[in-house]
Amino acid sequence: YAQQNKIMSAELASYLLPVLNACSIIGRVAPNIVADRLGGLNVLGPSLLAACIVTYAWIACSSVAGCFVFASLYGLFVGTMLSLPNFVIATLCPDPAIMGARQGLSMTVASSDLLLGPPVAATILQKTGHWLGLQVFAGSMLAIASASVLVARLYVTGWHLIRKA
Secondary structure, X not given: OOOOOOOOOHHHHOOHHHHHHHXXXXXXXXXXXXXXXXXXXXXXXXXXXXXXXXXXXXXXXXXXXXXXXXXXXXXXXXXXXXXXXXXXHHHHOOOHHHHHHHHHHHXXXXXXXXXXXHHHHHHHHHHHOOOXXXXXXXXXXXXXXXXXXXXXXXXXXXOOOOOOO
């Protein structure tokens, strides 16, 4: 994106992925510590919503600083999506004997998104020739994920705002 839109050179753009990954480390560890206290769904939902907002903000990214801020924030919030689902399943599962089955089913559902998302995104990029459709697609998928976590939280806690879930 940064190279294709002539925002930065190839050499400078090569630093975006390490920045994203470094922030992802923080996003994988810190939210789990907070989730121990507040509940996994209470942390995962807002993190997904923040990732959605950051992804939509990517549309306005047109400077070197903007690209690095995007990579940092996206890495931070997407790191949460990688580590918290297993935490949520483990804390919500009433019987440890079936926890593995629930995690396996969860990962099976997630794998369909992970397998289908990149080809769909590539098709959007190839058909339109610009990144806007891909950015909207990515933000919309994160919005759906955030809404799904909200529905799960409402199912677990009801309409109580302050309850560990």
